[in-house]
Amino acid sequence: MTRIRDLVITPVAFRDPPLLNSTGLHEPLALRCVLQLHVDDGVIGLGECPGDRGHLDRLAAVREHVIGQSVHALNRIEEAVEQALAGVADPVARRATFSAIEVACLDAQARLAGVPVAELLGGAVRPAVPYAAYLFYKWAAHPGADGDEWGPSTTPGELVEQAQRMIARYGFRSVKLKGGVFAPEREIDAIMALREALPGVPLRLDPNGAWTVETAQRVAGELAGTLEYLEDPVLGVKEMAAVAAAAPMPLASNMCTTSLETIPPAVELGAVQVVLSDHHYWGGLRRTQHLATVCATFGLGLSMHSNSHLGISLAAMTHVAAAIPTLTYACDTHYPWNAGEDVVVPGALRFVDGAVPVPEGPGLGVELDHDALARLHEAYVRSGRQVRDDTGYLRRLQPDFDPSLPRW
Known part of the structure; x- marks a missing residue:
């Protein structure tokens, strides 16, 4: 049985242009989170999800419940995530937490098997x-x-x-x-x-x-x-x-x-x-x-x-x-x-x-650039950002902006 030994959660920030939408304007940095799921045999599965504070807190809350599980036991892992997040009312938020872990598990499973995730x-x-x-x-x-x-x-x-x-x-x-x-x-x-x-x-x-x-x-x-x-x-x-x-x-x-x-x-x-x-x-x-x-x-x-x-x-x-x-x-x-x-x-x-x-090679077919990860994590730390706020950003620039929908 190949067990999960660690789950490393790293928030990052990368440049985002001033893109407009119905609720406001993209801020200069977009927030994401990178997961590294360490399993036996030195294999690391990768996952990614939004980097807002809520996502990070939920991942931190389930981390200890995931460590020790078989990397193949996705149903059991999902059950553990649901139990750990029992106090989170929003089912979409709970599913989003599991999703990032599931992708990392599948990446690790496929690397262990030497096949692409699509297989x-x-x-x-x-x-x-x-x-x-x-x-x-x-x-x-x-x-x-x-x-x-x-x-x-x-x-x-x-x-x-x-x-x-x-x-x-x-x-x-x-x-x-x-x-x-x-x-x-x-x-x-x-x-x-x-x-x-x-x-x-x-x-x-x-x-x-x-x-x-x-x-x-x-x-x-x-x-x-x-x-x-x-x-x-x-x-x-x-x-x-x-x-x-x-x-x-x-x-x-x-x-x-x-x-x-x-x-x-x-x-x-x-x-x-x-x-x-x-x-x-x-x-x-x-x-x-x-x-x-x-x-x-x-x-x-x-x-x-x-x-x-x-x-x-x-x-x-x-x-x-x-x-x-x-x-x-x-x-x-x-x-x-x-x-x-x-x-x-x-x-x-x-x-x-x-x-x-479809990327070639085992797993997702992509490898982590550790220098880039460190650089984008540092950008996250320096930014002081915790959440994505398109409305708040545009309101700082246009105080009369009204995000209420429908608008027309």
């Missing part, structure tokens, strides 16, 4: 996983800082330039715009400009719940024949159902469908046609596969949600997506926005024609 998930059905260019409205620079290589993107023309540069660099064949930042008419103009500049390229728009039902129905009608899908235009499953009943394109969600328990009402009401999975809060790679089976059962499309992340997460996303036969759409990823910063040794992860080949 433990039933085997890859595709050699590479397609990802979409993730466009953002953004400022030229954080206040008081030098501009980044992407420059400003607040107009349709600037967004088109951003998309063209991303496609030229990474080969993306799908494009998603994070909306909910400006008035719907302005974002319609942006989508139409992208459609004209990128004929035949699937487009998506995500207003992050910034619209009312009436606004969403109107915009969906105006964008008929233009979008691959419209993501979370409104908040709430009943509100999504009202939009879906009138929309000419599918609606996608990672906001009203966030667990298996939320699937039945979404199906019953016809609220969602595409579920955006995310192993970080769905409960890990195996549960993401369970979600794929449920989606196939109910005829729902499947893609993958993203938030600011590093290479360990990208590798995990790629392995599980490669092992899901029913993956319907290209996945989301923030990875191109990382300004080249990462905690893994370069070379294992790359984009080829908009897709990431």
